[in-house]
Amino acid sequence: MAELMATMVVGPLLSMVKEKASSYLLQQYKVMEGMEEQHEILKRKLPAILDVIADAEEQAAKHREGVKAWLEVLRKVAYQANDVFDEFEYEALRRRAKAKGQYKKLGSMDVIKLIPTHNRIVFRYRMGNKLRMVLNAIEVLITEMNAFRFEFRPEPPMSSMKWRKTDSKISQLYEDIAAESRKEDKQAIVNRLLAQASNGDLTVLPIVGMGGLGKTTLAQLIYNDPEIQKHFQLLLWVCVSDNFDVDSLAKSIVEAAGKGKNELKEVVSGHRYLLVLDDVWNREASKWEALKSYLRHGASGSSVLTTTRDQEVAQLMATTEKPYDLKSLNDKFIKEIIQRSAFSSEQEKRRPELLEMVGDIAKRCSGSPLAATALGSTLRTKTTKKEWEAVLSSSTICGEENGILPILKLSFNCLPPYMRQCFAFCAIFPKDYEIDVEMLIQLWMANGFIPEHQGECPEITGKRIFKDLESRSFFQDVKGIPFEFHDINDSRVTCKIHDLMHDVAQSSMGKECVAISRKFSKSEDFPNSARHLFLSSCLPEDALNASLEKVCPGIQTLICSRQYEKDISVNGDLQRSVRALKIEGGLLLKPKYLRHLRE
Incomplete structure (x- = not known):
């Protein structure tokens, strides 16, 4: 899947390069002097490739190995071209700043420190060689492209896109369906938990089922049930996902309790508690037993409710007769979800040919x-029977073997290119990470993912993209006061991504987006191909600086989720390539974008 889906970000990346190549800033400050002919040729070649990229991606999806290999090479060349035009753009910004006497006034970072000293003759020679290399590679790719005979299928312009409008969050929209459709499941589990009131041993009841069946939603319904709230003295919720580190989990449970305690034993001691461990993957019995040794200090009737997709994990953790096997949702409710997702009004719902x-x-x-919501949201953008039939003919039936990923990938592939790029970038965050939406939009801006739209400022366009992706169920658990479009800083909004949607994003980026959360001590642990890197590890500052300098010259985004006592070095090749640097509470962007944070 990763190999196939990684081609899906080539089109947006190439579009971004085309926009940068046509920037008036380059002409205004004559940064491409002496390279005008190559520049004009490249500006003609890029649209020719973009006109057939949609067909190329479709051919790759049909397992045409030659086309997939061609797209992979195109992606590498597009990244090279993107880096080249970034250097041109930053040089133009430097010259503009110097001309206006603002050489050191572009923000908290000094332009002199960001960009090495430039001699115009040396710059022209060096960049001329880089531009020729890119152009030669593009010429070869176009020759091969013509041999493939791709169909002419240009993407619609950004100006033709209509933003979707939503009135409420998806979770609220389907809350009544979830409550009704899982009523029997909820009551069965509530009864099993309440029946353990006099049990002196810790009860562990796993909910197990295929991804996207609504295990987390069911656990939430149980957690908020009045009988459960009344019966248990302490209720705790922790999402586990891929990282089953006992110490980290114990710390997360203590933090969830919020009682000022320092140890897990102190938190649970003497209390009849319910702990929900959501999305467990750990198959190591020793780790589970270590955590359980802390949890056994609760009062009689204490219980742990877990959710997992893995039957082996469920069997390992269960102390009850058997785990609770969650079945597929009844077709009646699936139809209702699709109707609510696909039709934006009662008038549309009455269209018989679609109904x-x-x-x-x-x-x-x-x-x-989840599949019903994603597929219904995709169909909402289609208005004719022919369009609906086209979507259905390209989707693969879900099953135990491949889950619902085919439908989720279909929803992703139906997005406009710039939206695919914005969502795919979210693979940089670890699973279940609470994303600050304002920060996310700024990161999109820094990487050039947000296209110009009718003179609108990029923050506003970024908000529209986010809200559109949310309405299509690519984001969930959106919290905070819904932001308005006139001010990027008017409220703090956070969101999460369903782990299956995260899989789609990760597979679309391949190894270009990497989140490292484990402990490591040598530079070999850094991925050479990473363009966007998230670190939440305990690597010492000196080792981190050495690794960044030697191994990751192509890093565009670097997020460090822990505070460092020493400065993180951004120099050498990394200095030219990095677009955004965030270190625990601060977001640092390159000069072009610093003005957005001040205005």
Whole structure:
């Protein structure tokens, strides 16, 4: 899947290069003097490739190995071209700043420190060689492209896109369906938990089922049930995902309790508690036993409710007769979810030719509410029977073997290119990470993912992109006062990504987005191919600086989620390539974008 989906960000990347190549700033400050002919040729070649990129990606999806290899090479060349035009753009900014007497006034970072000293003759020679290398590679790719005979299928311009409007969050929109559809499951589990009131041993009850069935939603319904709230003296919720580190988990549970305690034993001691461990993958019995040794200090009737996709994990953790096996959702509810997702009004819902197709669509979802929401949201952008049929003909039926990923990938592939790029970038964050939306939009801006739209400032366009992706269920658990479009700083909004949607984002970026959360001590642990890197490890500052300088010259985004006592060095090749640097509470962007943070 990763190999196939990684091609899906080539189009947006190439579009970004085309926009940079046409920037008036380059002409205004004559940074491409002596390279005008190559510049003009490149500006003609890029649109020719973009006109057929959609067909090329579709051919790659049909397992045409030659096309996939061609797209991979195109992606590498596009990154090279992107870096080259960034250097041109930053040189133009430097010259503009110097001309206006603002050489050191572009923000908290000094331009002199950001960009090495420039001699115009040396700059022209060095950049001329880089531009010729890119152009030669593009010429070869176009020759091969013509041999493939791709169809002319240009992407619609940004100006033709209509933003979707939503009135409420997806979780609220389907809350009543979730409560009704899982009523029997919820009551069965509530009864099993309450029945353990006099049990002196710790009860562990796993909910197990295929991804996207709504295990987390069911656990939330149980957690908030009045009988559960009344019965248990202490309720705790922790999302586990990939990292089952006992000490980290114990710390997370203590923090969830919020009682000023320092140790897990202190938190649970003497209390009848319910702990929900959401999305568990750990198969190591020793780790689970170590955590359970802390949890056994609760009062009689204490219980742990877990959710997992792995039957082996469920069997390992269960202390009850058997784990609770969550079944697929009834077609009646799947149809209702699709109708709410696909139709934006009652008038649309009455269109018989589309309404008749809902039953066939429901069968594609294999009882998965997440698949129904994603597929329905995709169909909402389609208005004719022909468009609906085209979507259905390209989707793969869900099943135990491949889950609902085919439908989720279909939803991703149906996004406009710039939205695919923005969402795919989110693979930089670890699973279940709470994303600050304002920060996310600034990171999109820094990397050039947000296209110009009718003279609108990029913050506003970024908000529109986020809200559109949210309405299509690419983001979930959105918290905070819904922001308005006139001010990027009017409220703090956070969101998360469902782990299956995260898989889609990760597979689309391959190894270009990497999140490192484990402890490591040598530079070999850094991925050479990473363009966007998230660090939450305990690597010492000196080792981190050495690794960044030697191993990751192409890093564009670097996020460090822990505070460092020493400065993180951004120099050498990394100095030219990095677009955004965030270190525990601060966001540092290159000069072009620093003005957005001040205005």
